[in-house]
Amino acid sequence: MAKVTIDGIEIEVPDGTTILNAARQIGGEVVPPAMCYYTSLKETGGKCRVCLVKVTQGSAKDPRPMPKLVASCRTPVADGMVVQNITSPDVLEARKGVVEFLLLNHPLDCPICDQAGECDLQDLSYEHGTEGTRTEFERRTFDKIDIGDKIKLHMTRCILCYRCVFVADQLTPERVHGVLNRGDRSEISTYIEKAVDNDFSGNMIDVCPVGALTDRTFRFKSRVWFTKPMDAHRNCSKCCGKVVLWMKGNEVLRVTGRKDRYGEVKEFICNECRFEHKNPADWTIEGPRHINRHSVISQNHYEKIDLQNLKREVERQIVFQKGRQLPEASPNS
C-alpha cells in the first residue's frame, strides 16, 4: 500500500495504482480530466495531456519533485508522494493550453453533432478552457468515412486519443484500422476503407470521447438529452448483455454500453445487442439510469433524487473544501 496526498487530501491505495485512479478514489474536483485514458483498455493514456499534474514530492524515500508535469493516468503512485492538481497554477495553466490545442482544429459543430450533450471535449472545454479562441486559421478537414454499415467516422472531429485503435487491438480478433500519417495530418483510418466487421467493433463508438465515431443507426435521430436512458439487459451468448437503452417514448433509439461517471464502459457489449435489438420487448428493463457526468442529460428530471447519495456528496465536498490548500500567491506575480 502507498500513501499519497493529492491537493492536500491523503489516501492509501495499493502499489501500482496510477495517480489518476488514486484521485478517482478521492473523487470530486481533485480528479484530473482524462480524454485518452480508458481503464478497461490496456496501454491507453498519456497522449492527450489533459490529466497533467505536478508531483511536488516523488516519494517518502526520494522527496525530490518531478522535473516536469506528469501524465497522472500513466504515472504510478509511490509511498509518500505529494501531488498537486487543482491547487497548482502551473497545472491549470498547462491544462488550459492543452484544451486550446485540442480545439484548434476541432470543428465546433456541436449543434449538428450527435455527441453533443455527452461529449467529453464539451465538458473539458467548459470546465478547463478559455472563453474565446485565439486561432484565426482554417481548420483541417477530412472527408467522412463509413466504417462498415453501422459506424460513421468523422475524422475532422477526432482528437486522436487512440482509444478506438486499442478497442480494435484488444477486443476484436484482427485489427484492420489504425493511424495513418503524421502530426496534425494523422488520421484514424481503416486501410483502403475496409469495413470493420466483427462482433465488438461497435465499442469504438462508446470509447470515442468526441463525435468522431458515431452510430449510423442513431445519427440525427434525436439530441441525446431528449432521450431517456434506461438500464436493461438480455441473455446474450456473445457478451454480458448489460446495456443502456436510450428511449423516446416507447421507442429504442440506440443501445450503448454502461458508462460510469468517468465515461468509461466496464463491460463491453457485442454488435448484436447494440445494433440489432431496437425492440423494447427484447429487453428486461431495470429502470432509469442515473447520468451524473453530463449534466445536460439529467435536465429532464425524470428520476428520483437519491437522498443518501446527495448527502454523501455534500459531506465529501465539505471534507474536500476543508482539506484543500489554496496555493500561496508567489511574491513575483
Next chain:
Amino acid sequence: MGRKLLLEHINEPGIQSFEVYRQKGGYASVEKALKTMTPDAVMEEVKKSGLRGRGGAGFPAGMKWSFIDKKSDKPRYLVCNADESEPGTFKDRYLMEHIPHILIEGMITSSYALGAKTSFIYIRGEYMYIVRILEKAIDEAYAKGFLGKNILGTDYSLDLYVHPGAGAYICGEETALLESLEGKRGNPRLKPPFPAVAGLYACPTVVNNVETIAAVVPIINQGGEEYAKIGIGKSTGTKLISASGHINKPGVYEIELGLPVEEFIYSEEYCGGIWKGRKLKAVVAGGSSVPILPTDLILKTAKGEPRLMTYESLSDGGFVSGTMLGSGGFIVMDETTNIVKNLYTFSRFYHHESCGQCSPCREGTAWLEKILHRLLHGQGKKKDIDILVDAAKKIEGNTICPLGDAAAWPVASAIRHFRKEFEEEAAGLPAERNLELATH
C-alpha cells in the same frame, strides 16, 4: 592543432576498407577488451572517461550503461542511433561514410561491456548509401572473425545488424526508434519504463549515438583517465561539430571540448570566419532545436567570460542568455539573415515531423508554423508575437517526448533575442522583402 581521436586517419586513402583500418591500429580496442578485460572493467573505463552522450542530451554514457537491468534474465541489446536528422547536424554521416569500421569496432566493444549478444545500427532511410557501406564493413568484420561466433577465439559472440528507418525525425527519439525497429509505427513511448529496463522487445536496452559509440574506441585504447584529460570539467574528450551556414569553411570538425567559440568561428583551422567579409549575427550552436544566440551572447556569456565549446559553458545563463551544445550542429548566420524566416523554416520542419501522438505537439507545432507563415508574408499582427511566446510555453515540457521542447525552444529564444525583427515583420514588410516576394 587539437587532438584528433575519431578523425585521425580520415585522410588515409582506403580507410573505408578493413585492411587499411586495421593497419592504422583499428580493432585494437576489441582485442584489448575481449582478451584482457572483463565487461565491467570496460564499463568502468567508460565511466572514468566522463564521456557524455553525443546525440544531443549530453547524458553521461557510463551512467546510462550502468542503468541496464543486469538482474533480468532477458537478452540485452545495444542499439546505435544513426537516425541523424537534427537540422544542421551531419557529423555521423561523415564518420560512417569515411570510417565505417570505427563504428563497428565501437559496437563490438560496447556490446561486450553490456553483455549484448545481438546489436543493431538503426540508420535513417535517407542514408541508404551508407547502409551499403556499413554492411560491407560488417561483412569484412565477420570474415576476419571480429563478429559472429567466438570472436577472436574468446567465448564472446555477437551479431550486428543494420536497420534502415523510413526517414522520420521522430525515430531519432530513442523509444520511437525502438518501436520502429520492432516494426511498429514510430511513436515515442511513455517513460518510465526506460529502455535500460524495458527497451527493444521489452528487454533491457541501451541506445547510444554513433559518435558516442565510436568514442568508446579511443577510450578503451588509451584508458578512460587519459581521455578525461582532454576537455574542461565535465566536458571531456573530443566532439565532432557540424559547422554550416555563412562561414568560409563549412564542414565537420573534431574539436577538443573547451575550445573558445570565437576561435572556432574565426580561426583558419576551423570555420575560417564569416563569408563575404560580413559580420556575425547569430549562432544556433547545437542543432536546430537549441536556443539561438546573438553575437554578443555566443562569444561571451552574460557574465562577460569567453564562451567555450563545452556543455557547461554553452548552457551558462540557462535559456535566458545561454543555449546548449546539443548534437553539435553549429549553424552560423551573418548580418543579412532574416531571423523570422529562419525560425519559420525550423517551425515548418517540426510541424512536418511531429508524430501526432500527443495534443500539445501535434496541434501546437502546426499553429506555430501558421503564425510564422503569416508574419513572414505581411499578414502578421502584433498579438502574434505574444501568441507565439505563449503557445511555445504551453508546448514546452508538456509533451511525451522532447520534440515538443525542440519545437518550442527556437521560437522562445528567437523572440527573446530578436523581438524587434518580429515586430518589424508584424508592422509591415521591409521594402526589400516586398520586392523579394513580388519576384518570387
